[in-house]
Amino acid sequence: MKIIPPRFTVLDRLDRESLPVRIEYCGRVCYKSEDRIDRESAIPFVAKMAEHGHNSVLEMGVLTLQVDCQSAGEINELFRCQPRYLFIDILDGNRLLVTGSVRAFREMQLFHPNCAPVRAMSGFLHRCHDWFFVGIPLDEESTPDPPIQVKKVDLAQVDRFPPLQLEKHRHIAVKFVVNRAVTHEIVRHRPCSFLQESQRYCRYSDDKFGSEVTFIKPLFFTEGSVEYNVWQQAMRETEKMYLQLLETCTPQAARTVLPNSCKTELIVYCNLAEWRHIFRLRTSKAAEPSMREVMIPLQEDFRERFPAVFA
Numbered sequence: 001m002k003i004i005p006p007r008f009t010v011l012d013r014l015d016r017e018s019l020p021v022r023i024e025y026c027g028r029v030c031y032k033s034e035d036r037i038d039r040e041s042a043i044p045f046v047a048k049m050a051e052h053g054h055n056s057v058l059e060m061g062v063l064t065l066q067v068d069c070q071s072a073g074e075i076n077e078l079f080r081c082q083p084r085y086l087f088i089d090i091l092d093g094n095r096l097l098v099t100g101s102v103r104a105f106r107e108m109q110l111f112h113p114n115c116a117p118v119r120a121m122s123g124f125l126h127r128c129h130d131w132f133f134v135g136i137p138l139d140e141e142s143t144p145d146p147p148i149q150v151k152k153v154d155l156a157q158v159d160r161f162p163p164l165q166l167e168k169h170r171h172i173a174v175k176f177v178v179n180r181a182v183t184h185e186i187v188r189h190r191p192c193s194f195l196q197e198s199q200r201y202c203r204y205s206d207d208k209f210g211s212e213v214t215f216i217k218p219l220f221f222t223e224g225s226v227e228y229n230v231w232q233q234a235m236r237e238t239e240k241m242y243l244q245l246l247e248t249c250t251p252q253a254a255r256t257v258l259p260n261s262c263k264t265e266l267i268v269y270c271n272l273a274e275w276r277h278i279f280r281l282r283t284s285k286a287a288e289p290s291m292r293e294v295m296i297p298l299q300e301d302f303r304e305r306f307p308a309v310f311a
């Protein structure tokens, strides 16, 4: 058995990657199959996730579009549809700023294919990325009349938005390596997208997990104390039973004996406004101490990255 401290990583490196690359990286956390990533694997992975309906993986790539409509009527048409999980701002004139995940844009097309701004955005996305709407009907011939102009807004431009737009449109992902009690609480934050290491698929008796179960060191007990020794003994016994069950059972059956202290990986992806809400709740004295253990330093990190929102 292995005992490790909790940690987090801000996945800012992924912000510089293409949508399929970041989607694949995040998606493979579920299966702990990051070793299968190569130069060609990202787009087939995205297509497979879409085909299998593992749609939350497609939430791990977010992009922002500028949509220049010709009239207020077209803007009204979009708002009447109310496409879900898109963040929309009306700028000067008939110009829109629209941010959403690959999944949100795909479902926008699926449910509102006749809305003119939707057709314009879908046409643009399809021209840029031929994998984007795999499995979703798209009328490639049709163009809105009069034409609505769509262009991508780079992340560097998003980062220069004034605070109210920045906190709404700027998304950032964080990977937590924590115990399952902490992830159980984090996943209550509904506006976020999540992907989590799956105990159904991961067999901790495999070599790649070191043939052992990893637990997160609890902050409640001092190492060497009576309480810590009791906890350690419980984890040792649990691991023994889990490995014994794996000799005849699937991981999803064997995991029923695993405790809250079990290490897991969770990717949380949301905009800065939601991160601020999370920090407000999860760093307060009322929050669970193991949650504060990671959220307080993470909030400090965000203060340095985005002072306009978190200072």
Ligand SMILES: Cc1cc2nc3c(=O)[nH]c(=O)nc-3n(C[C@H](O)[C@H](O)[C@H](O)COP(=O)(O)OP(=O)(O)OC[C@H]3O[C@@H](n4cnc5c(N)ncnc54)[C@H](O)[C@@H]3O)c2cc1C
Pocket (backbone or CB within 6 Å): 188, 189, 190, 191, 277, 281, 282, 286, 287, 288
């Ligand atoms: C100290 C503490 C103790 C807790 N104890 C318990 C407990 O004992 N049992 C338990 O079940 N949970 C408990 N929770 C979880 C808590 O009730 C919330 O589910 C969790 O903190 C998510 O936060 P949220 O609901 O404010 O917002 P989020 O889910 O993060 O959503 C962000 C914002 O979106 C809006 N929003 C999202 N979804 C909706 C919706 N469906 N309707 C309206 N507005 C919405 C709201 O404005 C909300 O503020 C606890 C949380 C804390 C911090």
